[in-house]
Each structure stands twice: as C-alpha cells, then as structure tokens.
Amino acid sequence: MKSPRPIIALSLLLLGTLFVLRLFAAESKSTSAYEYATIRWAGKENTHIVRPGGLVEFIGLELRKLPKPDRADDRAFYMNLAMNGLTKEGYEFAGMSSDEIVMRKLVNR
Numbered sequence: 001m002k003s004p005r006p007i008i009a010l011s012l013l014l015l016g017t018l019f020v021l022r023l024f025a026a027e028s029k030s031t032s033a034y035e036y037a038t039i040r041w042a043g044k045e046n047t048h049i050v051r052p053g054g055l056v057e058f059i060g061l062e063l064r065k066l067p068k069p070d071r072a073d074d075r076a077f078y079m080n081l082a083m084n085g086l087t088k089e090g091y092e093f094a095g096m097s098s099d100e101i102v103m104r105k106l107v108n109r
Contacts, residue, residue, distance in 0.1 A: 032108050037091055039082045039101040041075050047082065059085075 035052040042048065045060040062085075063078045083093070083101060091103035 032106055034094075034104045035107050036094065037086055037103045037105070039079060039086070039103065041079055041099045044074055044078055047078060049082065049086070 038050040040048050044063050048058045050056050068077050086103045091105045094102040094104040
C-alpha cells in the first residue's frame with residue numbers, strides 16, 4: 001500500500017499557496033472622506049463661507065479689497081474669487097445652485 005504522505009504534503013502546499021495569495025490580494029480599506037464648504041452669495045458685503053464643522057466666515061472685507069472690472073457681474077466676479085480662495089486650500093468644485101457653490105476637499109481619517 002502506498003503512503004499518503006505525498007498527497008498530504010501536496011495538499012498542504014496548495015492550501016498554503018492559496019492562503020498567501022489571498023493575503024496579498026486583499027484590498028486595504030480606504031479611510032479617506034470628503035469635507036464640504038459652501039459659498040453663499042448674499043451681496044458683496046454679506047457673502048460667506050460655511051466651513052466644515054459649522055464655522056461661518058464672512059468674506060465681505062476681503063472681497064472689498066479687490067477692484068471689480070467695469071461691467072463685470074458682481075455675483076460672478078466675487079463668487080469666482082471665493083472659489084479660487086478655497087481652491088488654494090485644497091477644495092474642488094462639487095456643485096452649485098443659483099446662490100450657492102459647494103466645494104469639497106479630500107481628507108484622510
């Protein structure tokens with residue numbers, strides 16, 4: 001009668017190989033998420049940014065420092081400046097309505 005040792009050894013080797021392949025093929029869970037900020041147009045003086053965590057920042061003082069070109073639309077010009085400011089902080093465009101622009105930033109948690 002033949003010894004079952006070669007069959008057992010081959011089976012263990014196959015199971016070990018499958019285990020190692022499965023171990024390295026597993027995807028790591030991503031822990032990144034987005035934070036959102038909303039720019040709300042309420043005229044040049046009262047335009048504000050609602051930041052993550054509920055902090056509201058009125059940016060009218062900063063907007064008044066920059067001269068608007070003649071015949072440029074107030075809302076479009078100043079909202080564009082606010083968007084560019086948030087872009088420098090790592091935010092990207094996420095969506096908009098008639099008076100709001102939503103920006104998002106990828107954060108690792």
